[in-house]
Amino acid sequence: MTTERGAPILELRNVSTHYGLVAVLRDVDMDIYAGEMVCLLGGNASGKTTTLKTILGYVTPSEGDVVLDGNVVSGMSTAEVVRRGVSMVPENRRLFPDMTVEENLRLGAYLRRDRSAIEAARETVFETFPRVRERLKQKAGTLSGGEQQMVAMGRALMADPKVLLMDEPSMGLAPILVEQVFEIIKKIRELGKTVFIVEQNANMALSIADRGYVIQTGQVVLADTAQNLLQNPLMREAYLGEL
Amino acid sequence: MAARRWVRTGAFAGIVTIFLALVGLIGGFTDVFLIGDEVTFAGLMLLLPAFVAGFVAAAPRIEGGERREMSLGEAAVAAAVAAASAGFVFALAVLFTDLIGDERIRPIFLNVSPSLMEFVAFGQSTVVGAVILVALSTMAGVLGGVLRAAPPVIRRPVTAAVVVTVLFGFLQRVIPIALDQLSLERDWLYHPIHDGLTWVGAAVVAAISAGISLLNTRFGARVRGSLSSSIGGRSGLAMSPVRLIASVAAVALLIAAPLLLGSVISEVLGTVMVFALLGIGLNIVVGYAGLLDLGYVFFFALGAYSLALLTGATLNVYGVPPDPAISGDLNFYIAIPIVMLIAAAAGLLVGAPVLRLRGDYLALVTLGLGEMVTVLVGSPWLVPLVGGPSGMRGITDAAIGGFAFRDPQRFYYLALAFVALAAFLSWRLATSRIGRAWTAMREDEQTADAMGISTTRFKLLAFAIGGAIGSLGGALFAVKIGSLTPASFQVIVSIQVLGLVILGGLGSIPGVLVGALVLVGLPGLLREFEEYRFLAYGAAVVAVMVLRPQGLVPNVRRSRELQEEERAQDEWAKAVEEGETPGELGPPAEVTT
Known part of the structure; x- marks a missing residue:
């Protein structure tokens, strides 16, 4: 998938983001190409989530541009960025707990009007996660952690996004569920989606991603293929838990 | 122990x-x-x-x-x-x-x-x-x-008999009038001298209600079942047949009420309808969009005063020319859409600065805005426009070709028509894309944003539509009483409307009607209790919050939310018993980044 490279589908060009006077991202450069799965690794407070928020328009970068499919999207509202083809699976899944699974999915396709396309997206979700179909009428908050993650992914897929962002999908889950979640992500990968995934669990993330970026105090310190990052001694020391 | x-x-x-x-x-x-x-x-x-x-x-x-x-x-x-x-x-x-x-x-x-x-x-x-x-x-x-x-077979009929009999005793000013209107004999039921039920009447009422309760216990489920299968299956209605019958009966009662109950009670019912309109409007803001607005009196006052100005009411002030600084001479029905437009615009103005506020903060700021209205309409500064403390008089009676609506019975129908309109609009909104966006926004604003729902726009929309309906309530109120003074536009109006919306069940339109009837109608019908109105308010709201948090006539979604919580817990407990790992349940923890 890394072989054919046109223009990147999502690009961060020299992006800096400030919260008030505090610089959270400094001069960040990233490219994500169609069909790739790229992960962003980093410790606490390194700027991982802010990167996603900047892409999605929750915050506007103080310098630099976010470019989606050739168009600058930084400065646009979140709704507009979503309309242009970015979906997110939020941290902790963030389903609408009091809505049914079905309603959650429908909200994922909120901006789409084409009924047959929505129906097709639904079918894709059901094929990928048969469990979701079984739970359609159930309130999302009553599902198990793994099922919720499937619905969250399904909801994001309903928008048929150009880029799918995932914010720490393994966060707050028991180890056995973490494995389950990465199985889910693999399935999405098999659909050929472009995925940008933010993770603390570097081992897991690198085992499924094509490439990775490592971010530290708001700066990109490493950028390489997943394979190389797994071998990188610095990486092994800092993030992969080996001394 | x-x-x-x-x-x-x-x-x-x-x-x-x-x-x-x-x-x-x-x-x-x-x-x-x-x-x-x-x-x-x-x-x-x-x-x-x-x-x-x-x-x-x-x-x-x-x-x-x-x-x-x-x-x-x-x-x-x-x-x-x-x-x-x-x-x-x-x-x-x-x-x-x-x-x-x-x-x-x-x-x-x-x-x-x-x-x-x-x-x-x-x-x-x-x-x-x-x-x-x-x-x-x-x-x-x-x-x-x-x-x-x-055992239930005794408890239920006895409870029904006691509750209904006491209720009939309370309605001693209402039911006899209806009996008179229907030219039915009343003296056997209500005591001719001191108004209460006679013992014979009480016994009959008790027996009938106990009987109905017994029948319901024994055959209710079966009748409901066969009704559902015979009607519900074919008609394709989303409503259950029992609900359908109840709704039809309620509507019939709403239409017949003033004819049955005479003008004194129609007066009270007219007020109930005005508050129902306010409730329907506030329900959009609080119930649908989840924005806690404590300054709703703002729209009530805005509607009343702008209608007065547009239809040529005069100032109630001596020594000042009677015409207000701005004065139109429009027909009520032409003025109404303009009033609503003004209110919608005002809704945007109020909404814009408070967009970033949530929950308690929003409530406090809107409370302040509401209080400002009270001060403004009463201030000497606005005397040339709205008459200050002495207010305005000579407000239109909304006549159509000489058929005026000031009379309580006629006013009731005018108000009922607007309530029906607002209820329909509100219902359509709730089931539309807009309604879904509001629900999502209410449940999780940030995630709604991530779905591509422009929360800014939908918040403003809620304020605008809610404000427009609220102003309609104000305009009708002005028609009803014919003159305006700032005393009618106190913060307590906001609280009353919020109270009835919560009592009826947030997000539920029938709930708003029931809430208005209980909180505005009952104290009005029982004149002796007028001064205890707010005590009853407080008691009723507390009781509902403790005993029935989803409200008297809950919104389907909300009651499902509350019931399913329990069902989910049961399932979870069962899963644990069977040795499965059910995963974490319940809504994900609040995330802060």
Whole structure:
């Protein structure tokens, strides 16, 4: 998938983001190409989530541009960025707990009007996660952690996004569920989606991603293929838990 | 152990009784008869807490994971202990008052009147009275306890009979009028001299309601089932047939009410309709979009005053030219859309600065905005526009070709028409894409944003639509009373409307109607209780929040939310028992980044 490279589908060009006077991202450069799965690794407070928020328009970068499919999207509202083809699976899944699974999915396709396309997206979700179909009428908050993650992914897929962002999908889950979640992500990968995934669990993330970026105090310190990052001694020391 | 709990329950009931006496709900109502010469409202208030204490003390308890029902004997003992304690606490208070002299307490608690003291002593000496009091309380409590412990086949009809009979007693100003209008004989049902039910009437009412309750228990489920399968299956209606029949009956009653009840009660019902409109509007903001607005009186005032200005009302001020600074001469029906547009625009203006605020902060800021309106319309500064403290008069009567709507019965229909319109609009909105966006936004704003829902736009939309409907309520209010003063536009209006929306069930349109009827209609129908309106308000809202948090006629989604929580817990417990790992349940924790 890394072989054919046109223009990147999502690009961060020299992006800096400030919260008030505090610089959270400094001069960040990233490219994500169609069909790739790229992960962003980093410790606490390194700027991982802010990167996603900047892409999605929750915050506007103080310098630099976010470019989606050739168009600058930084400065646009979140709704507009979503309309242009970015979906997110939020941290902790963030389903609408009091809505049914079905309603959650429908909200994922909120901006789409084409009924047959929505129906097709639904079918894709059901094929990928048969469990979701079984739970359609159930309130999302009553599902198990793994099922919720499937619905969250399904909801994001309903928008048929150009880029799918995932914010720490393994966060707050028991180890056995973490494995389950990465199985889910693999399935999405098999659909050929472009995925940008933010993770603390570097081992897991690198085992499924094509490439990775490592971010530290708001700066990109490493950028390489997943394979190389797994071998990188610095990486092994800092993030992969080996001394 | 258990005895101590019963005593505690009873003591609490006793304190409640003391409270009721101090606020005047006992002493002031010794001549309000509910049934015959014997059952007065004061008597009911005196013994009801003891009855409830008995009922509560005899309730089944869950101990060590097991539900323990009381036998009739146990229940009677528990209830007797509780109710006797209640009576004892109250009797102590009476004795104490008598000891130090009720005239020394009266300067603080105005309602401790000689007639109250006489009433609670049953015309005997205080000591004998206290004994009678404890005895009567105990009897009331035992009744409550036995009722609680009785099998449902007895409990349900008896409860229905008691509740409906007391309700009929309360409606002594309403039902006789309806009977007169229908030229039916009334003297057998209601006492001709002191208004309460006759014993014969009470017995008939009780028997009929018990009978209906019995039939419902025995055949209700089967009838509902066969109705659903015969009608529900074919008609393709989303509503269950029972609900459908109930709705049709409710609508028929709404249409027939003023004809049946005459102009005095229609007057009250007109106010109910105005508040229903306000409720429908606020329900959009609070119930659908989840924005807690405590300044809703703003739109009420805006609607009333802008209608007055647009239709050529005059200032109520001497020494100033009677025409306000801005004055139109429009027909009511032309003015109404303009009023609503003004209010919608104002909604955007109010909404814009508070967009970033949530929950408590939003509530506080809107409360401030509402208070500003009250101050503004009463201020000398705006005298040339709205007449300041003395207000405006000569507001249009919304006549169509000489057919005026000031008359209470006619006004009711005008208001009902607007309520129907607003309810329809609100219902369509709730089921539309906009409604879905509001729901998502209410549940999780940030995630709604991530779905591509522009929360800014939908918040403003909620303020604008809610404001427009609220202004409609204000405009109708102006037509109803014909003149305006700032006294009608106090912050308490916001609270009342919010109260009725919550009481009825957030997000539910029938709930708004029921809420308005209960909170605005009942106190209006029972004139003696006018001054207790806000006490009843508080009590009703607290009771609903504790006993039925989803409201009286809940929105389907919300009641599902509340019920499914329990079902999910059950399933979770079952899964644990069977040794599965159910994963984490419940909504994900709040995330802060």
